[in-house]
Amino acid sequence: MKATNGRVLIVDDDPVIRKVLNIGLENAGFQVDTVENGKEALSFLRRSQEHPDCILLDIRMPEMSGIEVLDLVKKNYPLVSIIMLTAQTDLETAVDTMKRGAFDYIVKPVRKPQLVETIKKALQFRQIQLDNERLAKENLEYQKSLEIKVEERTEKLIEAYKKLKESNLETVKVLAETIEAKDPYTRGHCNRVRILSSKMAGIIGVDRENIEVLEYGSLLHDIGKIGISENLLHKVGNLTENERKTLQQHTIIGENILNTVDFFKPCLFIVRSHHERYDGKGYPDGIDRENIGISARIVAISDAFDAMTSTRPYRKALSTEVALNELMTGSGTQFDPMLIDTFIQHEVYKALPTVYENIGVVT
Numbered sequence: 001m002k003a004t005n006g007r008v009l010i011v012d013d014d015p016v017i018r019k020v021l022n023i024g025l026e027n028a029g030f031q032v033d034t035v036e037n038g039k040e041a042l043s044f045l046r047r048s049q050e051h052p053d054c055i056l057l058d059i060r061m062p063e064m065s066g067i068e069v070l071d072l073v074k075k076n077y078p079l080v081s082i083i084m085l086t087a088q089t090d091l092e093t094a095v096d097t098m099k100r101g102a103f104d105y106i107v108k109p110v111r112k113p114q115l116v117e118t119i120k121k122a123l124q125f126r127q128i129q130l131d132n133e134r135l136a137k138e139n140l141e142y143q144k145s146l147e148i149k150v151e152e153r154t155e156k157l158i159e160a161y162k163k164l165k166e167s168n169l170e171t172v173k174v175l176a177e178t179i180e181a182k183d184p185y186t187r188g189h190c191n192r193v194r195i196l197s198s199k200m201a202g203i204i205g206v207d208r209e210n211i212e213v214l215e216y217g218s219l220l221h222d223i224g225k226i227g228i229s230e231n232l233l234h235k236v237g238n239l240t241e242n243e244r245k246t247l248q249q250h251t252i253i254g255e256n257i258l259n260t261v262d263f264f265k266p267c268l269f270i271v272r273s274h275h276e277r278y279d280g281k282g283y284p285d286g287i288d289r290e291n292i293g294i295s296a297r298i299v300a301i302s303d304a305f306d307a308m309t310s311t312r313p314y315r316k317a318l319s320t321e322v323a324l325n326e327l328m329t330g331s332g333t334q335f336d337p338m339l340i341d342t343f344i345q346h347e348v349y350k351a352l353p354t355v356y357e358n359i360g361v362v363t
Helices: 015-027 038-047 066-076 088-099 112-148 154-180 189-203 208-220 223-227 241-248 250-258 262-273 294-308 320-329 337-345
Strands: 007-011 031-035 054-058 081-086 104-107
Touching: 007 015, 007 038, 015 031, 015 112, 031 038, 038 066, 054 066, 054 112, 066 081, 066 088, 081 088, 081 112, 088 104, 088 223, 088 250, 104 112, 189 208, 189 294, 189 337, 208 262, 208 294, 223 250, 241 250, 250 262, 262 294, 294 320, 294 337, 320 337
Parallel strands: 007 031, 007 054, 054 081, 081 104
Antiparallel strands: none
16 A cells, blocks of 8 residues: 555554554555664654654653653654553653643554544644744745835835734634644634634723734633543543543643743733633632733633533533523622623624524523
8 A cells, every 4th residue: 555644653662563553554554664762763863864744652661761752852853743652551641741742642552543543633733833834934034024125115014014913813723723623522612712702802992912912812722732632632421530630731731832932922821821710719720800810711701601502522512591691600700790791791792603693691
């Protein structure tokens, strides 16, 4: 079979596992290379003119662990997607690798359909990264060309700057899609939260600059879910206490992901605090009332409304009437009461593409 799906490097000290994975992936249409330890993997990358698109990396290996290899690969080859191979006993370590830059992890023994699907998602994520890098370079080149002409073409520069901001927003939208790529049930969720949040902010008089920050924060509020396993995101039953704590980490993971980019720093508090509660019983910091930035309080309401009116693995979408009554029930405890009044009285929910009519909510 001709390899068409991409190039994969398998790094595992067990020859049987290397052989089984090699055969399975080649049959699935991938070009496959194998090495038996971390040092060989790094040597392979240094001498290879064409780097692999994805690396399957065992966590436990002699001489150099998979975590050490992960750190070095992400430092020197940041666009290579990495999927960790882990034993059941290493799940906590596997979750930690997500914070270090791994795309995902798979528990041994590996099932071929799960492996192929995870690799394909990793390659999609890598393509988004490449597209973002290309967009960033194009934006930088465009900005430099504008700066040369700034004195003689001031009006045109202002117009181009507006277009650049629009381009930044589109770039952030693409980044937000990486979140939703792991969970088809949340497709479009981040953009709907942006629409609702910016509408509410405009009604209460937030200035244009802070609305832009709010839009970026809305689009990226759940980016930390990249660091949460799909099994946990898709779980239908009740979560255990440890699972709940792991899921709650997505706010901190998201902040850590974006903290390295100056452009995103103004919206970090939204990513971290959109699950805080008005009564102080939220997470991760347990802050309350005005201690929670107003943009985070806005996103909390938009996020909750869209989540309730969207179908999820564990339930069907609630009606608009039920969702709005749930928001009113949480007014003053989970949510800022002033913002709840604004959301309902000004019919902010009608800002979404689907217009909700005749809901019969008692205010």
